[in-house]
Amino acid sequence: MKTISLKKVSAVAVASLGFGLLSVVPAQAAAIVTSIGTVGTPNQDATVGQTRTTTVGFTTGANTSTTGGVDTFANTGVVLTVPTGSSVTLADRDGSFSTATTAAFATTGATANLNAAIDTTTGALTQSAQSAAAVTGGAVIAGTVTIIPDVPGLYTVTSQSAGADATAYIQAAGIAGTVGTSGLGTAALGATTGGIARFTFTTPVTTASGDIFRFTSSGVGAITAATGINSDGTTANNPTEISGVTGSWAGGATWTRSDADEGTATITVSSTTAGTQTVTVNKISATTGAPTSTSTISITWGSAVAISAASTAYMAGPAEATDANFTSTSNAIPRSADKAAGTAIATVAVTLVGSKGAADARANTVRATMSGAGFVDVNGTAANLSNSSQRTDANTEADATRYVRVYADGTSGTGTLTVTLTDVDSGASLTLGTWTVTSTGAQASIAVAKTNYTIGKAGSTTGSASTTISAAGAALAPTDTTSTGNGERYGAFVIVVKDSAGNPVNASATPAVISSDTTVSSGGTCALDAGSATYGSSTNGVGYYNCSFATVSTAKSGAKATLTIRIADPDSTTGGFLTTTVAVTVGGSVSTEVLSFDKTSYAPGEAMNITRTATDSSGNPVFDGASAPAITFSKAVGGTAPGASFYVGGKKASTSAGVASVFAPAIGGAFTMQATSGNAAGSALTASATVTDANAGLLTQIDALNAKIVALNALIAKIMKKLGVK
Numbered sequence: 001m002k003t004i005s006l007k008k009v010s011a012v013a014v015a016s017l018g019f020g021l022l023s024v025v026p027a028q029a030a031a032i033v034t035s036i037g038t039v040g041t042p043n044q045d046a047t048v049g050q051t052r053t054t055t056v057g058f059t060t061g062a063n064t065s066t067t068g069g070v071d072t073f074a075n076t077g078v079v080l081t082v083p084t085g086s087s088v089t090l091a092d093r094d095g096s097f098s099t100a101t102t103a104a105f106a107t108t109g110a111t112a113n114l115n116a117a118i119d120t121t122t123g124a125l126t127q128s129a130q131s132a133a134a135v136t137g138g139a140v141i142a143g144t145v146t147i148i149p150d151v152p153g154l155y156t157v158t159s160q161s162a163g164a165d166a167t168a169y170i171q172a173a174g175i176a177g178t179v180g181t182s183g184l185g186t187a188a189l190g191a192t193t194g195g196i197a198r199f200t201f202t203t204p205v206t207t208a209s210g211d212i213f214r215f216t217s218s219g220v221g222a223i224t225a226a227t228g229i230n231s232d233g234t235t236a237n238n239p240t241e242i243s244g245v246t247g248s249w250a251g252g253a254t255w256t257r258s259d260a261d262e263g264t265a266t267i268t269v270s271s272t273t274a275g276t277q278t279v280t281v282n283k284i285s286a287t288t289g290a291p292t293s294t295s296t297i298s299i300t301w302g303s304a305v306a307i308s309a310a311s312t313a314y315m316a317g318p319a320e321a322t323d324a325n326f327t328s329t330s331n332a333i334p335r336s337a338d339k340a341a342g343t344a345i346a347t348v349a350v351t352l353v354g355s356k357g358a359a360d361a362r363a364n365t366v367r368a369t370m371s372g373a374g375f376v377d378v379n380g381t382a383a384n385l386s387n388s389s390q391r392t393d394a395n396t397e398a399d400a401t402r403y404v405r406v407y408a409d410g411t412s413g414t415g416t417l418t419v420t421l422t423d424v425d426s427g428a429s430l431t432l433g434t435w436t437v438t439s440t441g442a443q444a445s446i447a448v449a450k451t452n453y454t455i456g457k458a459g460s461t462t463g464s465a466s467t468t469i470s471a472a473g474a475a476l477a478p479t480d481t482t483s484t485g486n487g488e489r490y491g492a493f494v495i496v497v498k499d500s501a502g503n504p505v506n507a508s509a510t511p512a513v514i515s516s517d518t519t520v521s522s523g524g525t526c527a528l529d530a531g532s533a534t535y536g537s538s539t540n541g542v543g544y545y546n547c548s549f550a551t552v553s554t555a556k557s558g559a560k561a562t563l564t565i566r567i568a569d570p571d572s573t574t575g576g577f578l579t580t581t582v583a584v585t586v587g588g589s590v591s592t593e594v595l596s597f598d599k600t601s602y603a604p605g606e607a608m609n610i611t612r613t614a615t616d617s618s619g620n621p622v623f624d625g626a627s628a629p630a631i632t633f634s635k636a637v638g639g640t641a642p643g644a645s646f647y648v649g650g651k652k653a654s655t656s657a658g659v660a661s662v663f664a665p666a667i668g669g670a671f672t673m674q675a676t677s678g679n680a681a682g683s684a685l686t687a688s689a690t691v692t693d694a695n696a697g698l699l700t701q702i703d704a705l706n707a708k709i710v711a712l713n714a715l716i717a718k719i720m721k722k723l724g725v726k
Helices: 007-017 694-722
Strands: 030-039 043-047 052-063 070-073 075-081 105-110 116-118 125-127 140-147 153-161 166-177 188-192 196-202 212-219 222-230 253-256 263-270 275-284 291-302 312-316 335-338 344-351 365-372 375-379 392-395 401-407 413-422 429-440 443-451 455-457 493-499 512-515 521-528 544-551 560-568 577-587 592-596 611-615 651-653 669-676 684-691
Touching (some): 052 153, 052 166, 075 140, 196 291, 222 253, 253 263, 263 275, 335 344, 365 375, 365 401, 512 544, 592 669
Parallel strands (some): 335 429
Antiparallel strands (some): 212 253, 212 275, 312 344, 365 392, 413 429, 443 493, 512 521, 521 544, 611 651
């Protein structure tokens, strides 16, 4: 076994990391104790996944102090070296990192009051508390290192000392694949038919000079090459062809070890046929000649990777920074921006997936084509996208992710973007997606897109001039002022600004809200909707504004005002405006409430529309947002009984957008609904209806039929009497 010296490494570690003498007491009080490395278990065999523990340490030399005091020792620490591909560290004995780190070194004991503490991250040795007694030499400081090899190869544990280093060896034998989908450290590989695969085989420590290892292949494929390397890096001892003919590996490879040191062979295999190839490694003892099966490796040969329809292309806004922002939801949002040349309109993230289900990082071609208004650029990195004057662009980087960006070309209108993927090997193509984007011109019109609330409460603000309407917005009253977060309420009305082609466009300035009667309303406020596919006024945050209006505290019930919403007219030479209007009124608090059914009689389980109506003391509809009471029924109803809510336009119906939420009882007969009024008296509200008894109707039909049968029998008897039939 060769000894690996790390004295130079030790010197560098001492200089750069400060692992040297411990300064826990004044320097003049310390006695330096020289040390010589000792090894408890120098050489061990192992296989991947097998736990191995080795002991390393040092023996102290003579005390150089003649005055006594605290002794320190000249030992820089413990170093663990691992094979290429291993994740094992001093702090994590198996390299899994799946649980909390586990200390791999623990002090086992010491004499003469010299105790060492090990830093499992750096391997540094430091000295713990001890007595002031001088050390005469020969004290042993030792500890154990426990590892679980995760790949085949040589693991060394070195105690670095001023006197001499000492190294313990753990040799993990076995096979490890170096190419294929399974990666390093496995006895199973995936490879592409027509290509090649390689794996390594590392010999056990117990290998003797003259031992022979034979590599034979079964199933599909064959061995095509083999090389060897010793632990010292020499390559003179390579495997040879079993056939004895140079370059003819059909019979396999044979490897006669020239010394007892560990070695690693690299075996190359290939197959033109899909299927499974198994390579078996047998050891033939140089002493007894007996064969022993050592290892096997399985290589699964499959078809070449091809582009797959599982590849995705999702569009999002031009400023999206992470791939997480590109989703099927973002893909459904229409994208538009100002027509000014160079304005970024949208970005598409393309993720390439191969036919085997893994990311496809081959140099496939991603091509973007633009028809209509707009230019495109394609790149492998989003940060490298830039404005261009191209209608078509392509990217062939060897990367599984590509990006496409659309830019305005200076003209207004729509453009169609098509993104395609072409296989670098087969030339096969598929379309990943098609999108329509819009380049907008100057503002040309303003209109009311939707009216939610028009009856204000004196001294209050109705609606929300918020950029974002949250999921909670639908359930909150238009006059709610206590909620927090983004956009708790809907706008009282929604304004849309469009260009001459009818496309929504952001106004040059936020629309102003002007009142025709400032004794009724002082005006209002608008804010550009940020865009929400579920709750927003718009789906892409372009051209739509959520607006509120304020009502003067002295305004009387029934008072009216016309709100004019305006923006500058870019075609006007005299400072004109583009305008639209909304009529608003003032409503008071609840004075009278009425419950009503939409019918007086229902079939069992029939849909019902329940309406709550409220007026103020002047007989006008109450303000939008006044509380509407919950309703209960004297009989069990289907669906959900109307809960507490708020009035809009003085009414609250249980049916929304034609969809009923409550259904008549299944039991026939009269029933009532009731609620507690929100007016000052707190009186009970009631209304009645009936459910038709299906059985009663059937009995009526049976009675009518019986009457007809009686009449028919009488007629028959009369006829028989005339005929003289007795």
